[in-house]
Amino acid sequence: MIRKTIVVENELGMHARPATLIVKAASKYRSDFRIRMEDMEINGKSIMGVMTLAAEFGSNLELIADGVDEEYLINEIAELFANKFGED
């Protein structure tokens, strides 16, 4: 299992489009993927889960991947956040 902490840097927060991109990317991998924000932890392959986080600009998130391809999964997701989901 690997964990990585990231910060939501796109201004609008994790609205429908970023949430969709995260779920699409994560669903390609076999590993389990969860996202933790404060005391809430959700399934990162679930659009409902990611959207209920309602993570806004500046939120701290912990990405948790567990499985054979966990490293690839977490790198791809971290990159999406780093690129601010291509929004600026």
Next chain:
Amino acid sequence: MKKLQGVAVSDGIAIGNTRIILRPKLHIRRKSITQNQIKTEFERFESHVNNVVEEIDQLITDISQNQDNRDILSTHKMILTDPEFEASVKKLIEEELLSLEQAINKHFTAVVELFSNMENGYFAQRSSDYEDVAYRLLSKILKQGGDRFEGLEQDMILITDNITPSEVTSVFAKNIQALCTERGSKNSHSSIIARSMNLPTLVNVKDLLANIENDQKVIVDGHQGVIIVDPDRKTLAEYEPLWKQEKKDKQLLLALTDKESTTSDGHQISLMSNIELPEELDNVLKVKSNGIGLFRTEFLFMGRKELPDEEEQFAIYDKIAAKIAPEPLIIRTIDVGGDKLSEVLNLEHELNPNLGVRGIRISLKHIPIFKHQIRAILRASTRENIKIMFPMISTVREIIKVKTVINECMKELEKEDIPFDNAIQIGAMIETPSAAITSDTIAEECDFLSIGTNDLIQYTLAVDRDNMAVGDYYIPYHPSVLRLIKMTADNCQKKKISCAVCGEMASEKIFIPLLLGLGINELSVSPGRLLMVKNEIMKYDLQKIKGHTDLILQQNTCEDVYDKILKYGELDEYFE
């Protein structure tokens, strides 16, 4: 009294009572299941979800969807295929012994509540996605929720959240007075259709549903884009005469539907329709237009990641040609700037797309794509009522090149034993000064010409019509423009081919006698304005307006030209 501002899509005034129509409620029976039924409910879940996902997949590839709708549909698909959704519904079935319908309903109700209670407004709005998906899925399973507009009656003012293009056609068929929606945008497909129906329509009215009740009196002002709820006496007194006058005028125009479009001295002027979506056809037929003078094909190519193939295009051209036959259908090949197609064609960014690779220049640069369109048009031409028109022609050479391509396509089709009209007529749009000035040579190679006044004015006067700062310079009756139109019309007459105008000038009251006087014998306008134009044509005596037009052509300044244009209405007194 309350005034709500929206975006006007189609002008006109309506006064009447509201009918709010949202989605009909679904009825879900309360019923427990037994342990033995759990497996069946699981299977039903999978098959229903799969069906709806398939339906969404089809909608996503439907050409009439714009990108926004596609994005919404992809989100819906993701909601349905969410592993948590499946787990939660199955858990409710297994542990609480709920029927599939009840389990789905319970799951989505909880999710919607969760979102609605969020503090951030944006996330709170997401609940609507879940409501939409729940409705889509449940109405399929329950086989409920058919035509939501069933109770709509004549003269009502329809208030709704949003409306699909096919719903617009069906509600206007019920003779409602006006349509107002809380969402939507000015150039959505629904709005384009509403405009061609020529009924007062407002979209994107902020907080519409929160401020209106059923059976409430409202004034819809489609000129200013406002809806006035519970108008006071003074406002009502202001609007009533205008409303009555518009109604009267509309009645008078409707009476012209079956009349021939001829001038008072008996000259026939062919009056055709411009359309940009297949859904506008019903209206074209309703006003008994003399065919379609301009079918824009851009909608087929825009807002998508892959170009439409020959089959897809053929299906649409063939359908429209069949419906309009025996009247003619003039199909204009794709006319967009490179900026709009850059995504699919991988084009380089242009600093000035209006003077760049657009219209026929794109087609001639991408011959394989152009050939798909030409072959599709040719295959649909078997009823012999299709003509092809080419946009942004600036030299006769382009027409000659285009003809070679058409010939190649014809040879291919012959080899493949596919029938087509081998005498299909071809025409050029005259919308650049170079084309107008050399219209004698272009006419030599064509069966008809059609003047696109919007671009011709823009290119002749060097004025961007969307740039407010130079708005004063955009003068449709500038002597240079009139001379170019006249030159084109004269050259057509020499070659004995028809000369049409399909730009906005053709549907502006004051310019109609001017265009006829310049020698135009065919006008193509939006179907919503066709009867108004016919009414104008019937007012004038062609002989007299020709004499007056010669006088206009001798004026030096725009002001003098304009003064004389206003005198067309007084010609009878003038000559007597």
